[in-house]
Amino acid sequence: MSKRSAVKNARKAKEQDPSGVNPRQPCPCGSGKRYKACHGSAGGVVDVPVARPFDGLANECELIAMREFVPSGTAPLKLKDGEVTLATVLPMAAAALVRADGVKFLGLQVQTRSNDISRDLARALSWLIDAKEGDVLPVVGPESDPGPDAERLQDLVDTAAELVVEVRPDFTWWLPEGSEPSGDVALSLERANQAIMPTERIGPAAYWVDAGEKAHLRWVRPEPEEELLAALARLHARGELTLGDGSRYAGSFRAHGLLVPVWDLDRERHAREWTTAAEELGARLADSLASLASEPLTGTERRARDGLLGRQITIR
Known part of the structure; x- marks a missing residue:
């Protein structure tokens, strides 16, 4: 063994935690932190967030x-x-x-x-x-x-x-019907209403959102992330990961253990104009998910999946 290899192996051994987990690797608990900053820290971590707090609920x-x-x-x-x-x-x-x-x-x-x-x-x-x-x-x-x-x-x-x-257009429901806000209540209500981004529900857990410069479809999906990404990749490889003209798949973000795919939409079109396209995309996605049991991803589809994995977005 060369001197360089011996030094490298010694360094690795020094970094290795008694548990067998490299401190620089993601913590096995799923928190998203490095092991050394989570359960590998002094005293460990007692309060690890529950990954899917709403698991078991139909909604x-x-x-x-x-x-x-x-x-x-x-x-x-x-x-x-x-x-x-x-x-x-x-x-x-x-x-x-x-x-x-x-x-x-x-x-x-x-x-x-x-x-x-x-x-x-x-x-x-x-x-x-x-x-x-x-x-x-x-x-x-x-x-x-x-x-x-x-x-x-x-x-x-x-x-x-x-x-x-x-989905409400404002926060007037904070008050009983017929009530007129005044003073600090009126000011608070006005500020809250001004911060609202126009939003409409166009399908199960599928929401059209006007974010200002562009509109989006944000769709919370119930499937396991790996399975969902494979199905999305199959559609993407076929050119079917779209809601038609004026739409583009933007990426996805994670929320409470589930994946939320996002599409950019032409904001000149009304939210209701995307309802049928969303239903059709949902049907294609269901077929794609069903096909995974008997048809493994092809090389092209695996490359498409790798591309989708890199398209994580942050919402504001």
């Missing part, structure tokens, strides 16, 4: 959309006993509140206080069930954290119920 994809990019929207949330209104964001990003007319709202776009969004939502929901008119829960604080064995959202809601999302 997982819609929940992700409402939490991540639907600006203003509500949906009836069926509990095992009763019903509340699920909301994208509440005044001052509150965790939950009871409107003056008694309507109970659970906020999705809130700051996460633990490693499990589902557990935080369950804590806010438990508070909301017994809350009275005018009560507000600003945040689910760490001081009341009941621990990892506490109830999660999946324990409190009807897991099979469909989530019927109503």
